[in-house]
Amino acid sequence: MLTPFKKIWELVCRIWSSANRPAKHLSIGFLTIGGFVAGVMFWGGFNTALEYTNTEEFCVSCHEMGDNVFVELKPTIHYSNRSGVRATCPDCHVPHNWTDKISRKMQASKEVWGKLFGTINTREKFQAERRRLAGHEWDRLKANNSLECRNCHSTESMDITVQSTRAAEAHQAFLFTGEKTCIDCHKGIAHELPDMTGVEGWE
């Protein structure tokens, strides 16, 4: 019964002892410089690949995104507006801070699973899952105090005197006091909404 564990343990011991031994043939200069160069190349490659997965082009290369949420984004103000400044998918859906970004990317491995097994590969399937998927994003933005909104929309730079009266009043009463965060009121600003029955603030 114990033999497979014993074998694995012996293998671990062998790897450790060879890794723990000083190099027999390679110079220390080669190992340090080579290690540095290899590190730069590995890190550069890793980061380039990571950043590639952080582009709109990558997101919409799957028809699930391209045919559903991206089409819905296009007529909204976050895609088409007077000044031409626009948000791409990762601007709102991926944290900009590195550690948060990596943890989100690890969560996204589940999305790869969904892609492989076609969880939302038709419009009907997507609509059926929409409430749950939107809920994930609302929860995430609620938990980080709408960080991805605030990466562009800062309360310090928000001049409420040029806002409409009702927007200014709402922001003063709820945003500046910290009573609510962006996503509490601004749901569905970039995509169509799921069935909002039972969602707080919706009838």
Place this chain on the structure above:
Amino acid sequence: MKRFLVHITTAVGLLALASTTALSDGAATLRQGEPIASEAEAPKMNKVENNDVKRVRNYPEQPPTIPHQTRDYEISLNANKCLSCHARTRTGESQAPMVSVTHYMDRDNQVLATVSPRRYFCNQCHVTQVTAPPLVENEFIDVEHIIKGE
């Protein structure tokens, strides 16, 4: 043969006359007289009024106009953005005017708990206003003026 030719020439002549008069009297066409091969310049889009100031209703039953922008406000089977401010239960927080009580009744005036399905599509009656000059003169007279004999 001769009679036939006369007919043809008359027809062609009448057609030519008709087409010239149609163009010269400035008849409004969808193409605005633009030749078929070219594309007319689109009229300028007007700004949507966004001043949150109520407009006077021209008659008591007129659905009030919307004094703010409603771009991307979704009204669908899934969601109604208007109701997230104007529904009875939301007016405390939003301080928006409540949807009229008539909207909480069915067609037999039976009171309902929520907005009646036949009143659900707000922008079927309530519309935003734009800063466009009127296309034609408005000869509407408020009943108030008629009563006073003005």
